[in-house]
Amino acid sequence: MTLFRFPWAILGFLVHGCGYAAEMASVDSVRESLRPRKFISFTPDPLRILNGNTITNVLVRADKDFWISSSDEVFQFDGNDVNTFPVIGLPEPKYPESQFEAIIENSNSELFLISFTGIIYKYSKKEKAFTRITPRSPVNKDGIEVMSSYIDDEDMIWIGYSDGSISRFDTRLKTLSKMDIKLSAPIISILGGHRGVHFVDDSGSIIISPKPIDGRGLNYFTCGKALSPFSAGFIGRAGEIFLGTKGDGVWKAELANEKCTLEKAFAKKDEKIGTATIHDISSAWNHRDDLMLISSDSGLFITNKDEVLAIFDRSNSNIGTNEILTARGVGDAGILAGTYTGLKVLKKTNVEVITDFAGNNSPSVVATTTSPQLGTYIADYSHVYKLSQGTREVSIQEVILSTRSARGIMSLEANHENLWIGFRNGHLLRYTPSSGEVATYSTDFKKRRMPPISAIYAAKDGVIYIGTFGGGVYSLSNNLIKPLSSENTLSKDKILQITRFRGIGIVAFTERGTQLIDIDGEEETVSRKRLSMLSDLPIWSSDESQTSRWLVTPKHGVYLQTRNELGEFSSPAQVVPEELLKRLVIYAALVDRDDIAYISSNRGIFKRLRDGTFHKVLKGSISNSVTFDFGASGVDEKDNILFGGTGGLVRIGYQEGSRGPDNQALRYTKTLVNGVARQIADSDFEGLHLIIEYPVKVLSFHYSMIDFTATDDFKYRYKLSPFDPDYIDGGNDGSATYTNIPPGDYVFHVQGANSAGVWNTDGIAMSVRVLPPLWRTWWAYCIYAMSLAAAILLVKKWYDTNVLRIQADEIARERTIAADSALDEMQEQLEAQDSLVRNIRERNIATFDTVAKIIQHRSDYVPDELSAEIMRGSCTHVHALALLERSLKYYNDSLFADLHAFTADCLSDLSVAHEHSGSVTTINEVTSELISAENATLIGILIHELLSNAFQHAFPENSHARYLRVVMSYEDASADGSVKVRLKVQDSGSGIPEGIISELPGLSLVRQVVDHYRGVMEVASSNGTVITITCVFRTNVTTHSVSS
Template identity: 20%
Template sequence: MKILIALLILAIPNFPQLNHQQPKITFEHFKLEEGVVSMIHCVFQDRTGFIWLGSGFGLYRYDGYSFKRYNHKQGDTTTIANSVIEAICDDNEGNIWIGHNQGLDKFNASTQIFTHYTLNPKLPLNDWSNHVLSLHQDRKGNLWIGTGNGLYLYNKKTDAFKRIINDSTEVSSIIHNAINAIYEDKSGTIWFGTGGGLEKLDESGKFIHYWNDPNNYTWRDGSPHWILSVFEDRDGIIWLGTSGGLVEFNRENNSFNLYNQNSNDPASLGNNEVGTVREDQAGNLWVSAGGLNILNKKTKKFTHYNYDESDPGSISNNNISGILVEKSGTIWITTLGGGVNKFIPPKVFFREYSLEKYGEIFYLVEDTNGKIWIPTINGLISFDPEKEVFKEEPFKTDVSNLLLDNSGNLWIYSYSSGYLFYKQEKDEIINQFFDSNGNPFCESVTAMCSDKEGNLWFGTFDGKILKLNPVKKKVELLEKYDYRIRVIYQDNKGLLWIGTNEGGAFCYNQEQKTFEHFSSNPNDSKTLSGNKIMDFREDGTGILWIIANTTLNKFDRENKNFIRMSERDGFPIDAFSLMDDNHGNLWISTKPAGTIKYNPITKKLRFYTDIELGFPFKTKSGELYFITTPALKTKQRLIRINPDSLKNNTFIPPIIITEFRKFEKTHPFGNEINLPYNENYISFEFAALNFISPEKNKYAYKMEGVDKDWVYSGTRRFASYPNLDPGEYIFKVKGSNNDGVWNEDGTSIAIIISPPWWRTWWAYSSYALLFVFTLYGIRRYELNRLFLKNQVKTDEAVLKEKEETDKMK
């Protein structure tokens, strides 16, 4: 029936949708090439967190990485009985119940076996009384099954079904036999959407009728009383998807409000055939009605999203069969003909701007008026943060670095010429810098810094450390190294830190006019982790952090040594740049993990995978800017964030062992795995059921009895253990979501590998008994041998005595 309804939707004319300045929604699509068919009838998320899809060609389970298909196999009674799936639910024992057009199946996830049920064996399998349209297990453990001709209640003790149908002589009987939807609200009340209206089951087992149709219209008449779905929103309002529009049911005043399509109102419902209703995290209703309709409940206006052949990110098909808002926040839309659509609600904490047309950019500077200056290969550009507008400035010489001094003057360096330019705070003219002797500044500058006294510091490609006094226009060479200077930074104590490309770090004390060298020693873990210095930054507690060879190092000022931060501490191993915010947090831009915020007081790390690797900059207002770089295979963009508005994905993902293999062959498993000694090459596959950027979920595992500590595998989600000795083991796995929120409890499974028969307890007992019997036999033998020996001696003595006696005679 659902299929037929959906096909008829295609025949209903859709009036043109005038999308009035609607926000763009971009969908990710899953089709046949991703392992799932295009004709999907229903979608469901179980209590564990798996997403299940029912199609016309079998059942699918999705774990965030791949689809696993279950379909009917001729002659195999352990497979699903029918591949045309209409409804899915789970029970409190972890079983998955599947309703299809010829009955009901129960799937045991541990044994991977399907059990088949015929609801009405008195009638053919293709009768509507066997065609399942809806399923639900209530909080009391009752399993309800809705069909095209009757409601069923499953009795687990007797393994039988009680059929409930309309009785025209009984007022409190169910009003119609087509049970299209079953829904349990927050209070535990069970609602049934039928072909004749809305039904509520009271505590006595009687049905109370709401929004019913005394004339019993069928769905062909477009009746708003032919109910296809029931949903309760966060405010307690019941919403009904019907063949004649969307119905809002307010139980407080027992009022009903019908939303219909209006060809003269582009913000009205897109189509009167309403299949599914769901609510997103912002409180908007997602409604399937000739495409996707999103209802703003405050304005009572709909925004329409339809298939657009020219837009690859549009919804894949207007014939929507199901909508799911799953636990981690993603929204799934299934279609009949377009496969599966996935939408990740965007995080609103940052704005981004394209910089692709300007070439590679590495630095930003904010002037005293709040204007952002950006160096490019074609000259200077500026950015107005309030108007969010970029402007190309008159200075057209290539610019590789910028600096703002304490007086508000802008210093501009051109690498191609080696010349230095400046713009005074209140002057629009840009002048070239000449020293007090009239000589132009001409060096291969690779690092710039302004200190608290107003001096400018430059590091060059050929290792020079230059100090420029802007007032005296004096340039002084302080030191010359054999290494390229990468970065110069002044800490809160006034010390100047100089990072080189290969020679480690140098600390310059201006008062004492001394340089101190810090380098890496492979034999001393308290030295820097490498000699290539990427960045310096102090956090809010005054601790200096240094990135050396992409590893973060914490400087111990008192002992003048370094603590290398590792993945075991939760820090990334591929750090790139550092920035502090106005709250004293340290921001770490990394290649694999995006951007990380470290709170030095709480010692906690927060991951922001949306903020890609880039060069950071902080404004006076506390906003952070990140320049993503095309050198790292990403489009160059300017990402602007307000740290105070940041929100993480706080969802703690369930951790599931999805597959167990012996010698690379998949086998069913439960809470305990028992293996013989010669089947000891095993492997596991696991998943964190977080569907927001699941490719960024991370894992750690440990086999107790083998691994001394957790093995942090990053995004790798499998583990192998060859040639395990006989014994008892526990395999444990934990994981995180895309923003680094870990499920520390994880999951575990016991593995018992039996020894060969010759190493069992009874074998060893037999060996002991055999040993005892052997000793006993040897002892008996010796005793018998001694006895015989003595007997021979005795006989010989008797014989000798007899012989002597005979001689005397």
């Protein structure tokens, strides 16, 4: 049975050993990446305003900004500007170092400030300050202060006090309440973990509450005391609790089976942290939660759960102080460290600057070389060093060369066994590290001295090619140095570098071009044809990978040849951006296994990624920098890139370099409209957008691209389209200001140039809409349109009315003229007719007068009196017709008679004819209405006959109060054209005797007429005579009667 167990035990041991070895290798890798030289301390200019302030709290908000609290103020850094926010209602300073215990953010991005007095402040965007939201601490006793705080997943802030009490603040409801949980000592830390909320006091007691709201299910642990009180706490990913002390380092508490085991952490492996006073413990970076940042009075420690991986203090970094109050990880591997003298920014980089070469603090590196068997060697002008990589540091050890030739070193090369060193005086030194043997060559096989040795290349077949400065190329084989054939064009050239080109062979770079030394297994014609593509390039140095070849020219940039599937290289193409090329002198280029090219220049080191973008690796003017004027370059045995020059050596770690550049996000930080900050809206459909009300007198955009290693090298350009026709160079000022922006839709573009000076042409964009004023809104334009339409309609209506009026006036004028003409013509006709009628009437009157005179004259010659009387009566009737003729009127083509005028004429004539008529009062009440002439003749005869009889017989000579009254009315009797006449003659005479009416000729005539027309005649003789006649006349009958 034991025999079977033994192999499994061996296998388990091997597996465990392999796992341990892998873990140790991983730890060594992390330790290597965390060496202090892997970090640079660089404080951007805006953050220097914090110099001299005590920084005790730092809150990092990923991809946004970070907030810092000093003794009585709070600062925000957005990557571009530092904004200062006061704390309103802050009491008199009670704590000289700082009045704030923590800055906390909840899930709604609300910021809270916890003071040592227990008062909570909240950031107000409206006030641009932190305002007090709790009246007082729930523990309102003198001497009691806040010692710790923590926010859980439910946005509850837990606050621990110096008397061991605990309170809870609900950030959503803004309520503060005291809890029943209490420890016996000050609560130095409140931690969250998978078990629940951990409350830790300075004596080592721990309470774990899985349900902290109601305090049920509490677990109590007593871990014991360290040599000094505990001061800070941290809970690891696996639940381990690390407790910092005041002067006794860090202790580790293991909680299991309701027991707490306390042991010293890190003390056995690092004594410096073992006696440190710990101020703060936090997680290093979110993506590496097993690493911790420990702030202490002895520096800043980066640790895992078992050991210290890196120490940052004033002795090994330029952090400037050992007293670190707090530290927070930012980005991939940056660190913000708060101190008594301000905020220190440590930015992790894969670049190390090595300037101390074994006591030589001003080296001038001229060459580097690496051999898998021998390691990496570095040469400056007078020394050779070996580069060794320990667990924490890179060491530079001088190689002691027992020769006087070790002056004026120009070149260096290593093969599998020996190190070859070329000197300015033409000596070639062979050094064998394994034995320490040194051999010197100064002449060729003909004992001729060699020119200065500027380049050495060790071929795989053991041949050493030696390039000289003005003497061409030599080869060393079997300890004999021979120049190449005198017929070779290299015999007098100055050799800059010798290397091998895949598919071509060994070539030499000279001042006259690239020359072929030896072919690479190909026909010479093929090699020379391939080399001919490079004939026009003044190549200084080169490097190759499996898929690419990089060719360096000092003034013309770097050219790239890519290799296809058939192994052929393409024509060389320039890869350095034009705007960058104008400012660069390029010395060397190296490409790593991921085809990332590193380029040394007079302005530092750049790297070109596979997507073609350029990024600054090392700024050439920073403190402890190196100038790469010798073009020294190479890789070490771990594939780290090496560039040397005046001042030392730059080492670029492969692991970090292969991951590509840090994500330097260009983003907007704030926007000011008329001096007031406005929130930038963001949505999936519209992206970044801003809506502004008119007027916009001043519009300012602020933006940033954070990279603490080289912020001064960043440049920006911006454009507000369509307001700006092209981009405006903004320098390194991350802001742009516009004035008097008219209403409209705009897009604000920002492009950034990284530390390499290469522009990000994609940039970022934000839509900006300036709303129009009231008088330029759409509904205002609708009103304008409707008003214009109404005005047009009114004008049209006025125009139409005016035109119609003009036309009507013209028509009326024409018609008036026509009417006037017609009237004139008619008037002329009427006048002619009146003249004709007047003539006829006068002729008729004259005729009647003549007839009357004739009858009167004849009556004088009639023998008997009765006949004469009859003739005189006829004469009177004719005279009455003449009077009626005078009363005729011509109207509407008809004749009418005015019987009122006729009656007046009759009365007048009869009064004259009778002597006593002057004493008779006549009353004419005959209607003035015109009566057709055909009816008027008979009525006129009746009126005249009745009046004549009255004057003759009614009034005796001696009678008094005599009057004669004539009344006549005239009206239509029916629709057939007949008229009804009512005639009344009344006198105040003696009356008509009875039986005499028939004897009077006139009355007899009247009676006959009335009877003929079936009229009614009434005679009354009472106080005079009243004769009333009523007749209805028809036109045809009347005419007929007159004719008869």
